[in-house]
Amino acid sequence: MLTELRSYILNKEYYKYRRPSGIDFAAEYAAEKLPPRARVADRFARICALETPLIMPGERIVLTRTITDPNAIFIKEEGKERIDLPCIYTKDEWLAVKREHFIHEAGYLSNVIPDFAQILSRGLLDYKKDADEYACRMIDALIGLTDRYADEARRQGRDDVAETLARVPRYPARGFREALQFLRAINFAAWLEGNYHVTMGRFDLYCWPYLRADLESGKLTEDEALDLLCDFFLAFNKDTDLYYSIYRGDNGQSFTLGGVGRDGKPVFNTLSKLCLKASKALKVIDPKINIRVDKNTPPEIYELGSELTAVGLGFPQYTNDDVIVPGFERLGYAPEDARNYAIAACWEIIVPILSADIINVGALSFAKVVDRAFHGALPTAKTFDEFYAAVESGIRGECAAITGRMQNVWFIPSPLYGLFFPVEDISKGGKYNNFGIHGTGISTAADSLAAIKKYVYDEKSVSPADYIAAVDADFAGHEDFLAKLRYDTPKMGCDDDYVDSLAVRLMDSFADALEGKRNCRGGVFRAGTGSAMYYLWHAEEIGASPDGRRKGEGLGTNFSPSLYARTPGPFSIIRSFTKPHLQRTVNGGPLTLEFHSSMFATEDGVRKLAQLVRSFVQLGGHQIQLNTVDAATLRDAQKHPEKYPQLIVRIWGWSAYFVELDRRYQDHVIARSEYSL
Amino acid sequence: MTGTVFDIKEFAVHDGPGPRVTVFLKGCPLRCRWCHNPEGLSPEPQLLWKKNLCVGCGRCREPCGHEECRGLGRCWRKCPKGALSLSGRVWEAEALAEKLRRSAPMLAAMGGGVTLSGGEPTMQWRFAAELLDRLAPMHRAVETCGYCSGEAFGAILGRVEYVLMDLKLADPALHRKFTGVDNAPILRNLELLRASGKPFLLRTPLIPGITDTEENLRGIAALAGEDPVELLEYNKFAPAKYDMLGRAYPLPELPAPRTPDLSLFRNVTLSRLS
Numbered sequence: 001m002l003t004e005l006r007s008y009i010l011n012k013e014y015y016k017y018r019r020p021s022g023i024d025f026a027a028e029y030a031a032e033k034l035p036p037r038a039r040v041a042d043r044f045a046r047i048c049a050l051e052t053p054l055i056m057p058g059e060r061i062v063l064t065r066t067i068t069d070p071n072a073i074f075i076k077e078e079g080k081e082r083i084d085l086p087c088i089y090t091k092d093e094w095l096a097v098k099r100e101h102f103i104h105e106a107g108y109l110s111n112v113i114p115d116f117a118q119i120l121s122r123g124l125l126d127y128k129k130d131a132d133e134y135a136c137r138m139i140d141a142l143i144g145l146t147d148r149y150a151d152e153a154r155r156q157g158r159d160d161v162a163e164t165l166a167r168v169p170r171y172p173a174r175g176f177r178e179a180l181q182f183l184r185a186i187n188f189a190a191w192l193e194g195n196y197h198v199t200m201g202r203f204d205l206y207c208w209p210y211l212r213a214d215l216e217s218g219k220l221t222e223d224e225a226l227d228l229l230c231d232f233f234l235a236f237n238k239d240t241d242l243y244y245s246i247y248r249g250d251n252g253q254s255f256t257l258g259g260v261g262r263d264g265k266p267v268f269n270t271l272s273k274l275c276l277k278a279s280k281a282l283k284v285i286d287p288k289i290n291i292r293v294d295k296n297t298p299p300e301i302y303e304l305g306s307e308l309t310a311v312g313l314g315f316p317q318y319t320n321d322d323v324i325v326p327g328f329e330r331l332g333y334a335p336e337d338a339r340n341y342a343i344a345a346c347w348e349i350i351v352p353i354l355s356a357d358i359i360n361v362g363a364l365s366f367a368k369v370v371d372r373a374f375h376g377a378l379p380t381a382k383t384f385d386e387f388y389a390a391v392e393s394g395i396r397g398e399c400a401a402i403t404g405r406m407q408n409v410w411f412i413p414s415p416l417y418g419l420f421f422p423v424e425d426i427s428k429g430g431k432y433n434n435f436g437i438h439g440t441g442i443s444t445a446a447d448s449l450a451a452i453k454k455y456v457y458d459e460k461s462v463s464p465a466d467y468i469a470a471v472d473a474d475f476a477g478h479e480d481f482l483a484k485l486r487y488d489t490p491k492m493g494c495d496d497d498y499v500d501s502l503a504v505r506l507m508d509s510f511a512d513a514l515e516g517k518r519n520c521r522g523g524v525f526r527a528g529t530g531s532a533m534y535y536l537w538h539a540e541e542i543g544a545s546p547d548g549r550r551k552g553e554g555l556g557t558n559f560s561p562s563l564y565a566r567t568p569g570p571f572s573i574i575r576s577f578t579k580p581h582l583q584r585t586v587n588g589g590p591l592t593l594e595f596h597s598s599m600f601a602t603e604d605g606v607r608k609l610a611q612l613v614r615s616f617v618q619l620g621g622h623q624i625q626l627n628t629v630d631a632a633t634l635r636d637a638q639k640h641p642e643k644y645p646q647l648i649v650r651i652w653g654w655s656a657y658f659v660e661l662d663r664r665y666q667d668h669v670i671a672r673s674e675y676s677l
Numbered sequence: 678m679t680g681t682v683f684d685i686k687e688f689a690v691h692d693g694p695g696p697r698v699t700v701f702l703k704g705c706p707l708r709c710r711w712c713h714n715p716e717g718l719s720p721e722p723q724l725l726w727k728k729n730l731c732v733g734c735g736r737c738r739e740p741c742g743h744e745e746c747r748g749l750g751r752c753w754r755k756c757p758k759g760a761l762s763l764s765g766r767v768w769e770a771e772a773l774a775e776k777l778r779r780s781a782p783m784l785a786a787m788g789g790g791v792t793l794s795g796g797e798p799t800m801q802w803r804f805a806a807e808l809l810d811r812l813a814p815m816h817r818a819v820e821t822c823g824y825c826s827g828e829a830f831g832a833i834l835g836r837v838e839y840v841l842m843d844l845k846l847a848d849p850a851l852h853r854k855f856t857g858v859d860n861a862p863i864l865r866n867l868e869l870l871r872a873s874g875k876p877f878l879l880r881t882p883l884i885p886g887i888t889d890t891e892e893n894l895r896g897i898a899a900l901a902g903e904d905p906v907e908l909l910e911y912n913k914f915a916p917a918k919y920d921m922l923g924r925a926y927p928l929p930e931l932p933a934p935r936t937p938d939l940s941l942f943r944n945v946t947l948s949r950l951s
Contacts (some may be wrong), residue, residue, distance in 0.1 A: 036951025479736055479757040488754055495779060564759065571698065571780045599690055601949050608690045611787040618786060 002230050009237055010646065017054050017066045017086060021047060026087040026667040037413050039088040041134035041510070043087035044193055044416065045141035047086075052143075053152035055161060059178050061231045062149055062161055063188040083132060085194060086244035088412075089569075101410035104358060106244045106626045108194040110411050111252065111359050111428050113352035114420030119186060120179050120206065123171040126437075127419050134415040142189050143170055176225055180232040181632070187236075187253075190417050196244040197252030197345040200287060200354045204272040211271050220662055222270065223530045228279045236286040247665075249285045252345025258301060259292025259321055262336040267292075268301055274303045279387040280311055284372035285648055286654040288311075290343040293617050294321040302610035306558035312628045314650025317347060317590055323622040324349055327586030331434060333525055346653020347530055347558075347588035347623055348436055354419060356430030357523070358409070360438065366506055367441030367539040367545055367555060369394035370448045374471070374546050376603035378464040383494060384457040391449070392509045395581045399513035399525075403436055407520045427563040433523035436587035439510050440531040440538050441555040443492040443562045447547035448502035448590035467546065474544045474551045485548030486564055493561030495572040506578045509585035528587025529559040529622070532652055536664060554668050557652050559623075560592045563671050574616050582622040591616070591624035591649070594672045597628040625650060632656060638666060680804030680837050682762045682773065683716055683796065687780065691948070693818035693839050695789030698780050699807075700773070702793060703765045706824050708857035709845065711884045711911065711929045717796035717915055722765030725921040728761035767851035769802060776812035781815050790816025790838070799825035799907040809836035810893050821852055823870075830866040832924070840870055840877035845888055846904075847896025857889055864900070879906045883929040891938065898941040908937050910949040 008014065029039045050068045069086045082203075089097065097103065124139045129137060146165045153161035155435040167174060168182035183200075190198045202351065219230075227354040236253050243251045257275055258268040279289055291305050305316045321339075328338035328349070339349045344350045348359035370391055379391030397434040412425035418426045448652070455462040462470075462481070470478035490499040514525040531538075543551045547562065556562050559577060567573050570593055577591045600606050609626070616624050637644035641659035649658045649669050658666065681703040689699040697864070703721030705712075716723060722745065734757070742753035745763060747750075753761035760874055777791055784790050796820055798805045809817050818839040823830070834840065846852040850859040864948050870877055881897050883889040897906065911934065919926045 021740075475757070479734070480755055482757045483736075483755050483759075486757075487759055568685060569698075571687040571783050574780070574783070605690045608688075608696045608787075608789075610698055611789070612688060615783050615786050619783070 002058070002227065005056055005234055006151045006284070008056050008426075009234055009286070014054060014056060014064060014238070017052055018068045019052075019066065020049055020069055020264075021067050021086055026090045026093070029088055030093055030231070034098065036088070037132070037134045037415050040193060040413060041137050041415050043086060043088055044138050046183060047192060048141040049143040050309050051145055051148075054150040055149070055153055055156055056159060059154060059231065060161060060164075060177070060228060061184050062153075062165075062234070063146070063184050066187070066191070066243055068242055070639060085192070085440060088194075090225075093185040097410070101408050101425065102404070102406050104361065104409055104411070106194075106408075108196055108198055108244070109414045109417060110195060110197040111199060111348065111350060112356060112417075112421070112426060112430075113199055113342055113344075113350065114186075114417060115353045115422070116183065116203075117206040119420055120173045120182055120210070123173075124169045125171065130420055135419055138189070138193070138416040146170075146218040148187060173210060173270050176207070176211045176214045176220055177228055179207055180228055181209070184232065184235050185207050186420075188239075191239065191243060193414055194412060195414055195417055199252050199254045199342070199344050201256060201342045202259070202267070202340070204256045204269055204275065205261060205267050208269050209270045211274075212269075213272070217377075222274065225271075226274050226277055226281075229274050230282055231426075233278050233282055233287060234284065240286060247651070247656055247662075248660060249651070249654045250346075251286070251654070253287045254290055254343045254345060255287050256290045256292060256342035257316075258297070259341075260294075261338050262341055263341045270296075273304060276308060276316070277561075279313060279315075280308050283311060283313065283646065283648070285313075285657065288654055290347075291316045291318050292321055292341075293318050293614075296620050297614070297617065299610060302614045302627065303607055306606045306610040306613065310606045310624045312597060312648055314627050314648055315625065315657035317343070317623065317625040317653075318348070318617065319343065319349070319588075319623045320621060322617070323582050323620060324586050326635065327583035327622075330583065331526060331586070333432060334503045335433070341531040343588070344496065346532065347590050347625070348528070349586060349588045351432055355434075356423075356426055356521075357432050357434045357436065357526075358406075359436035359526075359528075360532065361435040361519075363438035363440050363534045363538070363593065364395065364398050364402065364510060364527075365440050365534065365541065366395075366445035367448070367509075367538060368542055369398055369540045370445045371545060374448070374452065375468060376422050378452065378468065384453045387452065387457075388449070388505070391506070395506070395509045396513045399437070399510070399517070401637065401675065403435070403514070403517050403525055404437065407522060407664060429521050433519065433521035434526050435519045435523060436526045437514065438527050438528045438530045438532055438534060438587070439507070440534045442503055442506060442529065442559060443556050443565065444545055444549055445506055446492045446499050446549055447489070447565070448545050449502040449506070449564055450499035451485055451547050454489060454498070471544045471546055475548070482548055485546075487566060489548070491562060491565035491567065493565050493566070493567035493573045493576050496574040500576045500579045503576070506511075509583055511581070524673075526587040527585045528589045529585050530559045530589025530653065536668065543595065554671065555666070557592045557672065558589045570612060574619060575619065578616070578619045578621045582620065586622065588623060590625040590653075591621060592625050592627065592672075594627045594629055596673075597630045597633075600628060625653075627672070629669065631670055631673040634670050634673060636661075636665070637669075638663075678802055678807055679767050679769055679800045679810065680773075681720060681722065681765050682768050684778075689792065692792040692794060692820055693790065693841060694816070696787045697789045697792045697818070698777055698784065699792045699820075700777070701800045702795045702801050702805060705795055705822070706798040706800060707797065707822055710855055711887070712927075713912070714796070714918065715922055715924060716764040717851050722767070723750070723922060724751055724753055725762045725764050725918065726923065727760045727921060730758045730771055732758060746894075769808055769862075770807040770811055774808055777812060777813070782899070784815060788816075790818060790823060791838075792818040792820055792841070793821070793833075794820035797822050797824065799829045799833055802829035803858060806832045808811065808835055809833070823866045824858055824860075825862065825866070827865065827869060830869055834869060834875065837875070838874055838876065842867065842870060842877060842879055844879045844881055844897050847893055847900055849890050851887075851893070877904070879904055880909055881906060882909045883911050883934060883937060884928075885911065885934040887931075889935050889937060891941075894941050898943070898945075900945070901942065903943055905944045905946075906942055908939075908945060908946065908947045910934065
């Protein structure tokens, strides 16, 4: 059954039921001058009413979008991004909104985790007590749609589906299947409301009571539970092409497993284990699995995780409580809230229910800061420390620009999703309102500083003027120097303190520059080590760099060695990348390692991978993701995409089908894998 | 003293218990026709040339004055494209040990260690022995073809905690034909290995039509007796390194691989390495 459902979804057979709404919502709303909550609610209710109930072969966890708006372009001044929902604002209205407010990305709520435990135990009807007219209308519309699904189920003789829908989302879930169907309905509604990066939080914490009860009462066996879970996981792959994202896969549908609860007790349970099994069995890109670990996490958990890595999913990603929890406490999160953290979309860290953190307000380009100091301060700086002072002041300047940019931020309200948070309006803020800033190109920057220190200040073998001329010429006519810089100069990832200490310094400067700054919502700023898509954007902003990176070459992804660095291997990389004071850079951003897929063909190989990840955590690493790739296969897939429809690779914080990516992202993955370990 | 090393691989997963750092010592007395590490055969440093990256600029031919480039005719450090690398660097034992010891805490935590491989590590056994002494108390293993003097074998054996030893062909004549040497010294050293009481694993690469024949596997099984054997499936693709050394792969087209009859053995595992 599941195999059939899986191929039905992956082959996109259900696309044939899709049709446009045919309604120009924005024009109507503009004419009526409707307030934003009314617009969101009206679009949601009318689309629910237009939806065609669709039950796929063998499907038990239902709800699939059929109303699409293939022409919808999300309005953004610079460039256009798609969001497959009809707009609620006309272009002129939206530009007016943007003149008045800072609009973050798509303008909708993202990267928040509602109180799933409470949702499941209350049922939607109970929320009508707290709801305004708009939210009430949305609840009714969603229940109306699930009722029509129930009718269709009965028509098809699928009484199991009809019985589940008679309970949820109306009433509290009474068992595991109802809980899963309820969560599916909430997830469906969240996206349809306009929210994005809809992340699932600590699933094995809030959903475990339902499974445990069913297992204890004998209502379900573990195998039956796994089957249901697979069905539920597949649902996360249904509408992904309609979601707001740059690429399919970058949708933030993340699960966080393991770790400790607010009380400090370990969470990892049978449901966590079944999640890993389901992912391994399905081999699809969603949902993305994150495992919280600490120095006491037993080897078995790493082994289960490594089995997923070995099949090439690009996840799980591991996050270390021993770094994150104290790091979060330093930022002002209460200890019990810090202990309850979860992954937002890619690797950014938030607190379920309480965070209205905006985890990606900008990105500091370490590489650009060094580039500016190189061109500006190098000719006059007499010592390396004097030169570094210019770098540090550059970091402060960039951070001031990024933190100052975001004033008067405003989000399109979420009348329905907002009900599930313990504040009046989560789009206006929550208990935590901290802003996160990525840090990109750390190794390009540290390697550049090492080269400058070595050749200009220590050896004095190159004059600042010659060095700048060489970089500005993209090393044309300076080939010897280029070769020396690229292949014979200290690089981050080689466990060489000469360069690693400079990375430590850069990251400290970043954290220092943000310390004490307050954002427009009263929160603080969090430094991070992620790159998101900036590893290409920031590379395009600068020419060649002083470490021998040629113009046009990308930066490393997230927290990783430079693409062409000849590192001795993962042990040295791990030692280099655990030297910085990572508790100060806890916004998120993993060390990203690429391995050749053949390494983990045996169980023994998988066990050794688990040992490697565990030792990273024990050395105090904060976050790690691992890709198993084979450059030859990837190149063949570029030539014959039809042969590899389901080849999965990890991009920056999400996994994707390789053949669906733009060429530049494909090329970057190949470049990374050329130096795979 | 010094030795010549052509690669150091961190996180080797097929070279002994736990994750390991494997040190490849240059030089090998055997000439197995299926050899996948041809850069390990000669004891001398050699240039590896990635033809597809080379733009023919000729910078590598300009005199460089590097000690390590003497006699190579080119300077690998000058290549702006990274097309050249040097296979084989001369290390002082203590300098190499110091480098390897940086991984000691991680290796201990993971239950791994250092493995000396090659080439054939016993070719440089005095260097290997000094290096191993300097690595204690790390877990040490050796991966050997077993073809060396009893003195060399004993010197290494006494300094490792685990041995991976190849048994390629049981028949002496076939052994001579396909590896270039007689297997009598190997079998003598196998006895030393058994007598040492050290844990070990015998390994046989499954080369289609050469070592994977039923006759050979019966012979290997008889030699192994109760001792553990690992059969390694063979990757038929010619290793890229032959190209980089400017040499042709000596193995002709092979027949299709056969599924080995594991029931011939008392204690066997089958692995696919790459």
